[in-house]
Amino acid sequence: MKVLIVFTGKYGSSGMYANRLAEEFGDNSQAVDVKQAKKIDLEQWDGIIVGGGVYMGKTPRTLKSFLKKYVNALKSKKIGLFVCCASKAEDSQITEYFEKNFPSELVEKAVFKRVFPGGQVMNEKAGFVYKKMYDQMTKLSKEEIDELIRDSVKEFLN
Numbered sequence: 001m002k003v004l005i006v007f008t009g010k011y012g013s014s015g016m017y018a019n020r021l022a023e024e025f026g027d028n029s030q031a032v033d034v035k036q037a038k039k040i041d042l043e044q045w046d047g048i049i050v051g052g053g054v055y056m057g058k059t060p061r062t063l064k065s066f067l068k069k070y071v072n073a074l075k076s077k078k079i080g081l082f083v084c085c086a087s088k089a090e091d092s093q094i095t096e097y098f099e100k101n102f103p104s105e106l107v108e109k110a111v112f113k114r115v116f117p118g119g120q121v122m123n124e125k126a127g128f129v130y131k132k133m134y135d136q137m138t139k140l141s142k143e144e145i146d147e148l149i150r151d152s153v154k155e156f157l158n
Helices: 012-026 063-073 091-101 106-107 128-136 142-157
Strands: 003-007 029-033 047-053 076-084 112-117
Touching: 003 012, 012 029, 012 047, 012 076, 012 112, 012 142, 029 063, 047 063, 063 106, 076 091, 076 106, 076 142, 091 106, 091 112, 112 142
Parallel strands: 003 029, 003 047, 047 076, 076 112
Antiparallel strands: none
């Protein structure tokens, strides 16, 4: 199965998860930043996973623009959705993240909706406040990340 993973994020966690998903799906898969995804023919993919970081309860505008522009093409594919958030989200928050940030027709159609813990990667864009928050975030071990990725791929393929 050819799977495209489209992501956006500020501090690296979304990209890290997207790239790990692409690795786990294998050679026929690719992870691309949402800015590059506009140049890709979505019709060549069997499945598409879309996601990004959540900041103050919202995904970046670039992700929302992509989803709005390509919603019809995405509806015809096997879809997965993910968000990365800094804190452990409650079940009610998880539902709200997806309902507020993704078109309802994609939320209903998605074979999985996954919340990945943010704070796994931090880059030079992080400001003082984020660096302080980062120190307090729960980090996953490599093994825990591997298991989360394997479970996500398995759920998407079933």
